[in-house]
Amino acid sequence: MTEPVIELVNVEKAYRYFRLFGVHLRLEAGQIMGLVGPNGAGKSTTIRILMGMISQDSGEVRVLGRSMPREQAAAKRDIGFVSEDMRLYGAATLAWHMRFVASIYPDWDAKYADLLVRRFNLHPDQTIKALSHGERVKATLLLALAHRPRLLLLDEPTTGLDPVARHEVLAELMDALRDEHRAILFSSHNTHDVEQISDVITFLDRGRVIDSSDKETFLDRWRRVHLDVPPTISTPVLPGTVATTVSGRVAVITTRAYSPDFHAACDGAGLTIRDVQRMTLEEIFVANVMSNRRETLS
Amino acid sequence: MNGSIVRHLILKDLYLLRWMMAGSIAAGLAALAMMPQGKVSGYVGGVSLICILIVLNIFLVMGDVVQEKKDKVLLFVLSLPVSTTQYTVAKVLANAVAFTVPWLILTAANIVTVVVSQIPDGILPFWVAVLAYLLFYYCALLAVSLVTDSTGWHTTTIIIGNVSVNFLIPFLLSRPSVSANGEGPTAVWTGDIVAIIAIEILAGVTALGLAVYFNSRRPDFI
Numbered sequence: 255m256t257e258p259v260i261e262l263v264n265v266e267k268a269y270r271y272f273r274l275f276g277v278h279l280r281l282e283a284g285q286i287m288g289l290v291g292p293n294g295a296g297k298s299t300t301i302r303i304l305m306g307m308i309s310q311d312s313g314e315v316r317v318l319g320r321s322m323p324r325e326q327a328a329a330k331r332d333i334g335f336v337s338e339d340m341r342l343y344g345a346a347t348l349a350w351h352m353r354f355v356a357s358i359y360p361d362w363d364a365k366y367a368d369l370l371v372r373r374f375n376l377h378p379d380q381t382i383k384a385l386s387h388g389e390r391v392k393a394t395l396l397l398a399l400a401h402r403p404r405l406l407l408l409d410e411p412t413t414g415l416d417p418v419a420r421h422e423v424l425a426e427l428m429d430a431l432r433d434e435h436r437a438i439l440f441s442s443h444n445t446h447d448v449e450q451i452s453d454v455i456t457f458l459d460r461g462r463v464i465d466s467s468d469k470e471t472f473l474d475r476w477r478r479v480h481l482d483v484p485p486t487i488s489t490p491v492l493p494g495t496v497a498t499t500v501s502g503r504v505a506v507i508t509t510r511a512y513s514p515d516f517h518a519a520c521d522g523a524g525l526t527i528r529d530v531q532r533m534t535l536e537e538i539f540v541a542n543v544m545s546n547r548r549e550t551l552s
Numbered sequence: 553m554n555g556s557i558v559r560h561l562i563l564k565d566l567y568l569l570r571w572m573m574a575g576s577i578a579a580g581l582a583a584l585a586m587m588p589q590g591k592v593s594g595y596v597g598g599v600s601l602i603c604i605l606i607v608l609n610i611f612l613v614m615g616d617v618v619q620e621k622k623d624k625v626l627l628f629v630l631s632l633p634v635s636t637t638q639y640t641v642a643k644v645l646a647n648a649v650a651f652t653v654p655w656l657i658l659t660a661a662n663i664v665t666v667v668v669s670q671i672p673d674g675i676l677p678f679w680v681a682v683l684a685y686l687l688f689y690y691c692a693l694l695a696v697s698l699v700t701d702s703t704g705w706h707t708t709t710i711i712i713g714n715v716s717v718n719f720l721i722p723f724l725l726s727r728p729s730v731s732a733n734g735e736g737p738t739a740v741w742t743g744d745i746v747a748i749i750a751i752e753i754l755a756g757v758t759a760l761g762l763a764v765y766f767n768s769r770r771p772d773f774i
Contacts, residue, residue, distance in 0.1 A: 302774055307630050309771035327557070327635040335631035341624045343568060350567075358560050358632055394628070 257319050259283050259405050259437040260304060265313035267299060274299055274461045276313070281437050281454070283404075286427075288448030288469075289441040290539055291458035297441035298337070300458070301409045304439070305335055318405060331359070334398030336391070337409040344383035348376055348393050352400070359401035367400035374422060388419035395423060399430055406430065406438040412447050424451055445536040455535070457542050464546040469535070476538045477512035480529040481505045481520065492519050496545035504528070508541050557634050558642045565616055565646035572615070573654050576608040580658040588669035601662065602682065602717060605655065609690040610710060612650050617643060617697040618706055630773060640698060640767040644760050651690045659683045674736035677745040678724050684752040685720055689713040691756030695763035724748070 260281035267274040274296050281287050291297050302308040304317055306326025315322040320329035342351055348371075356362035371378060374392040376385075385393060391411055398406065406427070412420045427438060428451055442448050448455060449469065456466040465472075475494070483505045494511025505525075509516060512530075520527055533541070566573075583604060586597030620626050629639060662683065666676050696709045724730055729742035 305631065306635075307627075307772070307774045323636075327633050327638060330631065330633040333631075335627075337624075337627050339624045340627040340631070342628055343625060344623070346568065354560070354564055355632070358557060397628075398631070 256283065258316075259285075259318060260287075260439060261314070261316045262300070262304075263314040265300075265303060265310045265315060267303065267308065267310050272296070272299070272461060274303075274310075277458075277461075277463055279456060279463065279466070281439055283435050283437050285454050286438040286440060286452045287454040287456060288452030289439060289456050289458060290443065290445055290448050290535075291441075292443055292543065294460075295443075295458040296461045297443075297458055298409050301335075301337075301407050301439065301441055304407055305330070305333070332404040334401065334403035334406045335408075336394045336398045336406075336411045338391070338411060338413040340394055342382040342390070342393060342397075345381060347379055347381050348385075348396075349378035351382070351393070351397060352378065355397050355401065362401045364400075366402070367396060370396040370400060370426070373426065388415050391415060392419065392423065395426065399426070404436055406436070406440075408438065408440045410442050411440070412442060412444060420447065427451055445534070445539050449535040457539060459543045459546055460550075462546070465542050472535065472538055473532065475512055476508070476510055476533045476541070477516075478531040478533055478537075479507045479509060479512070479516070479520075479527060480531075481507060482526040482528055484524055487524060492516060492523070492525075496541055508533075510542070510545075557632065558638050558645070561629070561632075561634065561639065561642035562646040562649070565643070566650060569612060569616060569646075569650045572608065572611055573650055576604055576654045577657050580604045580654065581661060584658065584661050584665045587665055588671055594671065598679075601658065602686065605658065605683070605686045606689070606714060606717070608654060609651065609686065609693060609713075612647060613690075613693050613697045614706070616647060616650070617694065618703075621701055627774065636770065636773045637764070637768040639773075640764050643698060644694065644764060647694050648691075648760070651694075652687070655683065655687055655690075672735050672737060673739045674733040675730075676739035677741055677749075678730050678734060681724050681745055681748050681752070682717075682721065684749045685717070688752040688756040688759075689716075691759045695759040698763040699766050 258280045260279060262277050262279040265274060265277040272294065277296075277300060279300070289297050289300065299308060303310050303315055304322065306323035306329070309323050317329045318332050320326075322329060352367055356364065356367075374389070374396060376389060376393060376396065382390065382393065395411065408427070412423055415423065424447060427440070430436060430438070440448065440452060452469055454466070454468050455472055457464045481504070483500065483503050485503065492507055492509060493516055494509040495507055496510055497508040499506045517527065580601055583597045583600035586593045586600070588594065589597070620629070630636070634642075659680070662679055663676060665671070666673055666679065693706070693709050693713060696705055725734070727744055729740055729745055733740040
């Protein structure tokens with residue numbers, strides 16, 4: 255079994271008003287993981303721990319086989335990092351930034367950098383302060399991609415981008431993953447973006463990993479089921495139920511464990527299935543978060 | 553690559569600070585040129601030189617350290633293959649060069665100005681002690697800015713640094729060696745003045761050393 259690109263084992267980090275609770279994460283080479291969570295879920299803290307910018311209080315963090323934060327300098331040779339709030343030197347040009355980054359990474363691919371300049375319609379002689387938000391994000395992505403890193407850590411890179419810029423950024427990320435040895439960890443609260451490019455999805459809420467699986471499993475397991483409930487049955491209890499709303503004789507069940515067994519359980523309980531609806535990743539995310547919060551409170 | 557990454561970061565900072573360094577040298581030389589012109593212009597030139605070095609100090613630290621953190625450019629720098637200790641060492645060395653080069657040029661020019669002009673050479677120890685204090689002030693502000701993210705601490709250090717110059721000058725002028733020899737034709741380097749200069753330089757180096765030490769032990773850099 256090959257070593258994972260990212261491995262977090264029981265990672266804890268406490269601040270005054272926020273805490274990461276025993277986070278476990280594992281990302282293999284060639285995978286794109288979408289780290290999805292609402293604001294304040296701990297996505298940026300997790301990614302900054304992976305970059306060695308923040309030290310975990312306890313637990314083990316290994317990135318590309320290196321222990322973090324101790325071996326961060328060595329690990330970061332093969333990491334490309336982009337964050338929504340990352341800024342470049344405003345008074346310097348993009349060309350200067352490209353020369354600066356190229357002087358640091360021996361694997362800097364000048365041809366690929368030039369290709370990205372054209373694809374993103376950037377102007378290397380323009381100063382960074384003259385760039386729009388979208389152009390700035392594309393510039394930081396260019397700098398992160400052109401040294402051909404084995405791992406891309408992207409902290410909400412598409413936040414604030416217009417639809418066209420977002421499409422360009424996501425398309426480039428997909429293109430970057432043609433190399434099967436590369437991995438991407440992509441955080442966002444925009445489930446649409448995550449659904450487009452991720453093959454593994456991890457939901458994070460209030461400092462806890464509440465669910466993690468491959469995208470297809472999420473989409474296959476979660477359903478919203480409309481049932482006819484006979485008057486003799488009060489509240490149906492079915493496998494994987496995370497939410498139930500009852501209106502008269504109609505119940506709507508949100509389940510995280512949809513399978514042929516679910517149908518058998520309905521038949522066994524005397525319930526008639528009227529409709530089964532697939533759920534979008536956003537609906538799954540919201541239902542998952544709300545269910546987890548209810549469980550935590552109770 | 554580990555050794556060279558520090559060099560790359562230093563060169564990057566010096567490139568970004570080059571106009572500030574050049575501007576302060578030009579302005580400082582202009583201030584020095586005023587000093588031999590008479591008593592009033594000499595006073596204006598001397599005060600201008602002190603002000604230029606204080607402004608350079610504040611601009612360098614606020615522009616290269618505080619603003620880098622505030623604008624989140626630090627995220628970009630720390631995304632490079634650099635440890636937090638290497639970042640701090642590079643920042644200290646780059647800033648030391650960015651301030652020390654103009655400081656050395658202006659200090660040397662000051663000495664030359666005093667020696668070749670009609671200004672009494674006896675004032676030289678006073679000037680060197682004042683300029684050494686400005687070097688210490690710079691080191692202290694840089695150290696505080698590296699160790700803390702608090703704007704309050706930066707502002708407090710700047711206020712203390714600026715105000716203390718007003719106390720330092722009368723203190724130095726009241727030293728018996730300066731008051732006795734300040735108007736004399738030769739510079740007299742008495743023990744107390746040499747000790748003051750040595751303490752100023754040592755305190756500056758210590759402040760920077762402590763900044764590197766504390767930063768290397770910081771668990772969170774962002």
